[in-house]
Amino acid sequence: MSSQPLRIGFVPEHFSTPLHFARKHYGLNAQLIPFPSGTGHMVTAIRAGEIDIGIGLTEGWIAGLGKEGVEGDGGYRLVGTYVNTPLCWAISTGKERPEITSVQSLAGKKIGVSRIGSGSYVMGYVLADQQGWLASGGGKEPYADTVILNNFEKLRAAVNAGEADFFMWEHFTSKKFYDAGEIRRVGEIYTPWSSWKIVASTNLTRDDDGLDARVKDLFGKLDQGIKHFNENPEESVQHISTELGYTEPDAREWLKTVEFPAKTQGVKPEVVDNCVSILRKAGVLEEGKGMEPKMMTYSS
Known part of the structure; x- marks a missing residue:
């Protein structure tokens, strides 16, 4: 040892x-x-x-x-x-994104993730599967783009700047930024494990x-x-x-x-x-x- x-x-x-x-x-x-x-x-x-x-x-x-x-x-x-x-993943968008009204309105939008293979990336596909956005056998991507942003701070900035349309992060870590009005909550999804x-x-x-x-x-x-x-x-x-x-x-x-x-x-x-x-x-x-x-x- x-x-x-x-x-x-x-x-x-x-x-x-x-x-x-x-x-x-x-x-x-x-x-x-x-x-x-x-x-x-x-x-x-x-x-x-x-x-x-x-x-x-x-x-x-x-x-x-x-x-x-x-x-x-x-x-x-x-x-x-x-x-x-x-884990409860909160689904967030920018504070002034009136076109994003619900989880359903995220289909075909730009998802922000910390890294490829991260939890925020993987759960994007779990969400797409639950919502029926994955084309069966077609290999079509459920989102217009996957924007790699490295960390939570950059994810929050990106949805406000329009660089990404939404992202997912743990509920309580996200909540204080909802309370402060920096970002807006769209919905949530739980890990099935x-x-x-x-x-x-x-x-x-x-x-x-x-x-x-x-x-x-x-x-x-x-x-x-x-x-x-x-x-x-x-x-x-x-x-x-x-x-x-x-x-x-x-x-x-x-x-x-x-x-x-x-x-x-x-x-x-x-x-x-x-x-x-x-x-x-x-x-x-x-x-x-x-x-x-x-x-x-x-x-x-």
């Missing part, structure tokens, strides 16, 4: 609170590296050897491994579950003795951080509202909606199968191409 601290990529939003508690209260020995641009950026970083662990969105990790033409061993495997509940997974670089899953001991230690510390989060809601609200930029009422409301697992190690095969099945139906992944679901998860 290496004595080097793990480099853990994470999204610096409210969901990161148990990870913060794991380090603050339970001695997690890790370098926490924020990725405000999300899971798609972490896919690139873990393949480049810049991080060892990533905590991000299920659909982003699975799309990254399931795409045709993934080089080498794909760079990472799903090793753990961070959030059990689905549990929303956050933990992945490890394949460099940590090659040991003859099984998973790298530092990853096992991470699971133990995360479990303690989650228990602390559940048992200390006031400390959680305080952290979210002072360190992460959410209002106290929004932090309290979010606590009612989220469920973290008691044990983070492991990923249920049916969750991966279901996600791959829906992503294939939505046209994000192709049957017979890319990594098969059972190969995406590390099993000792």
